[in-house]
Amino acid sequence: MNPGYILVVDDEPDIRRLVQEILEDEHYKVVTAENAKTAREAVRKQRPDLVLLDIWMPDTDGISLLREWAQSGNLEMPVIMISGHGTVETAVEATRLGAYDFIEKPLSMGKLLVTVERALENDKLRRENLRLRRQAEPATTLIGKSPLMQQLRESIERIAATDAWVLISGEAGSGKAVAARYLHAHSGRKDAPFVEVSLAAISPQHVAAQLFGQEQKGAIKPGSFEQAAGGTLLLNEINGLDGATQARLLDALEQKHFIRVGGHETVEMDVRIIAASDQDLQKAVEEKRFREDLYYRLNVVPLRVPSLREHHEDVPELINFYVNWMADNEHLPYRKFTTGALNLLRNYSWPGNVRELRNVVQRLLILNRGEEVTEAEVEQTLGTPAPVSPEAYPPTLMEMPLRDARDQFEKAYLEHHLKRTGGNVAEVARMSGMERTHLYRKLKQLGVNPKPPKE
Structure with a gap:
């Protein structure tokens, strides 16, 4: 895996060329910019892992550009400042604005490489700590010694050895996100980010910005695709996407690049896609609720998590x-x-x-x-005394097709708990172990009014 993508910003062509050659010899991917304008364009096109930024440049100087990035909230990468005649004041100002370090010209290539390596490692640790804080739960462990769970782990480990895209199916709460994290942890991308997006929890008008990022008044807010660059992106509850976003997602997956909302430059995409759904996507395709071409694009390797x-x-x-x-x-x-x-x-x-x-x-x-x-x-x-034998159910229920019997039971179950909680959907979701968005869909499907009738 490439050790890092670095942007070198300096108005001196010889310096740019020398630094680029040195860094590329160390297997870094390097792009260069001669001024603030081209630097902005480079960052807009693809967020670098690190920036080497000269302080003294014509038009907009390095400190001003650093301040601009910091104030726009776009300073998500470490910045190393370079100066031929820096002062204590400029070094202090650069540090205050968020620069990682400050090195002087003429450049010592040994010191430059050490500083770059430390900055990238420090940023990796920062992102890892952030990831761990966000995921402070046992989210990468598939527990169980049953044949089904052993088979699931073996299947995931075989899939993880490839870079194929995966479509995970299974009931709500069965552990689809855990399976996705387990897959990522056993893949060649395990040291890169894992980003999960729960699409059903995002309003349709905001989904595109969440996935592809947004540009507004020169400020860039990276989306999930950029945040997961080099790693894995889990598109959870993919069945919740509206038609327009399905089309935009399909285009991005086919072209391997996308355009941020409000932007014009294309951004290259390097992620492994894992999609997950608790609904039958093939049925959704048949009912014209989900695009067939997107379904087959995502369903390269199907994986089912058992209930x-x-x-x-x-x-x-x-x-x-x-x-x-x-x-x-x-x-x-x-x-x-x-x-x-x-x-x-x-x-x-x-x-x-x-x-x-x-x-x-x-x-x-x-x-x-x-x-x-x-x-x-x-x-x-x-809230239940013990497992109930089949004889305890009405004979008519036992004679129904399984789907109809299940619908009738689920309707009675949900109506009972809604009445018991006074129509508190959040409490019913907690008691039943269902996601609230899934519960609302289930209530609508069964024709159940969440508000109990007045006595």
Whole structure:
């Protein structure tokens, strides 16, 4: 993988040529600019990993350009200032504006290379720390020793060895984003950024700016494609895209470049795309809700994440994992689950999948009703006394096609909890382990009014 993309800004052609040759000998990708105008254009076209910026230039000097980037919020890369006759004042001002370092001419190529290497490494650590803060959860571990989970991990590791694009399907809460992170962590791009975008959570008028970035009054706000440059971009809930954005996304994926919202320059794209959906995209294509050409562009390698019901034997291991993780990272009390509690949880249907399980474990630890989690406490938390036998359901329900029976049960289940919570959709989403946006879609699909009728 290329160690870095560097922009060299200097009005002296000999300096630009010399620095470019030295850096390219070290396998850096280098572009040059002779003044502030061409530097702005270079940054607009593709954000560099580092800038070497001369202070004394005609028209706009380096300090002014640095200040411009800092004030526009576009200073997302380290900047090393270069000067033939710098002063303490200019060095202090450059540092105040966010410059990483300040070196003087005539350039010592040894010192230059060391400074460049340290600046890139420092920026890598900064981005990694930011990534870890944003992802302070067990998000790259696929837990379970069941044959299904072993097969899933093996499939992902085989896929990760390639650079193919992947379409992940599975129920809400089953762990599609975790599977995507696991794939990234085992790929050749593991040291580059992993960026996740939950498309259903973004209003349609803002999706394009989120994905492709935005230019406004000279200021550049990089989008998810640029933030993930060299790494992996997860397009979660891809089924939520409107038609216009689907067309724009398809064009970008086919051309391998895109234009920011409000911009004119094309930006090259170097990312691995992983798309995820909790809906049947092929059915969406048949119903003309999703573009067929975009579906086949994304669906290079299909990957299905099983629901928790399909590998319920992993429930005790998942519980143990989350208990330990929450005790270590969220400082919640450690509690042991009794055999009866574990059996009840193992046989529960888990409509919200692993996400619901995680929420249930967290709730039980927060309540902290003693050293042990009992069966009665689990029953109270789940709101269900025990697994129900088929004989307990109406005979008419058991005679229905599976899809109709499931719809009828889901409608009764949601109406019950909406009535119990006074129409509090957020609380029902939390209890059921469903994303709120998915719950709203489900209510609309089943014809359920979130507001209960007045008594």
